[in-house]
Amino acid sequence: xxxxxxSPQNLTAQEGEFITINCSYSVGISALHWLQQxxxxxxxxxxxxxxxxxxxxxxxxxxxxxxxxxSLHITASHPRDSAVYICAVRPFSGGGADGLTFGKGTHLIxxx
Amino acid sequence: DAGVTQSPTHLIKTRGQQVTLRCSPISGxxxxxxxxxxxxQGPQFIFQYYEKEERGRGNFPDRFSARQFPNYSxxxxxxxxxxxxxxxxLCASSEGTGVGQPQHFGDGTRLSIL
Numbered sequence: 576x577x578x579x580x581x582s583p584q585n586l587t588a589q590e591g592e593f594i595t596i597n598c599s600y601s602v603g604i605s606a607l608h609w610l611q612q613x614x615x616x617x618x619x620x621x622x623x624x625x626x627x628x629x630x631x632x633x634x635x636x637x638x639x640x641x642x643x644x645x646s647l648h649i650t651a652s653h654p655r656d657s658a659v660y661i662c663a664v665r666p667f668s669g670g671g672a673d674g675l676t677f678g679k680g681t682h683l684i685x686x687x
Numbered sequence: 688d689a690g691v692t693q694s695p696t697h698l699i700k701t702r703g704q705q706v707t708l709r710c711s712p713i714s715g716x717x718x719x720x721x722x723x724x725x726x727x728q729g730p731q732f733i734f735q736y737y738e739k740e741e742r743g744r745g746n747f748p749d750r751f752s753a754r755q756f757p758n759y760s761x762x763x764x765x766x767x768x769x770x771x772x773x774x775x776x777l778c779a780s781s782e783g784t785g786v787g788q789p790q791h792f793g794d795g796t797r798l799s800i801l
Contacts, residue, residue, distance in 0.1 A: 620791065674745055675790070677729030677730045679729045
């Protein structure tokens with residue numbers, strides 16, 4: 576079982592829909608990251624969370640440390656939001672290193 | 688300001704060969720991490736270097752090695768290449784180390800092994 580599980584793996588929605596991507600993890604963490612990866616590989620960091628909720632534009636990220644769960648929400652989705660969204664955690668067990676443990680990603684397609 | 692730059696962008700090698708991938712961090716960033724992303728999977732942590740010292744290593748064989756130079760740029764070396772080493776290799780930099788340090792990713796080097 577992966578330490579970081581994302582759902583759904585694939586999501587197709589219509590423009591304007593409210594999108595939710597979920598991330599569950601099984602290890603103690605000091606931080607959780609949401610990242611966006613476009614075709615071709617480049618990764619952009621969207622959020623870094625250790626508690627509560629963060630908002631940036633149409634994107635909202637929440638984390639529940641007790642339940643080991645995080646969600647990424649996209650309001651008023653747009654075709655340009657189409658990308659792979661990846662959840663990654665910084666485990667306590669990393670021995671001081673900052674190496675992240677990643678989920679497999681959620682492939683999101685927003686249709687016009 | 689330039690972001691994290693990686694070279695080359697694409698590379699084709701054959702089994703048994705050796706490869707060196709390069710990463711230049713954002714100016715002022717002293718930490719560099721390397722990740723391997725196999726097609727269809729999330730990235731996996733390979734190494735972190737900070738101030739030219741190895742700070743962490745993932746679960747990769749000794750065929751993988753890295754180093755960081757005085758200007759904080761970094762090289763990842765892979766010896767005796769296997770077909771399974773075909774992947775996107777990502778470099779990420781941060782100013783320092785610790786929980787509050789966001790990582791900034793380059794566009795990656797796509798390595799294909801024939």
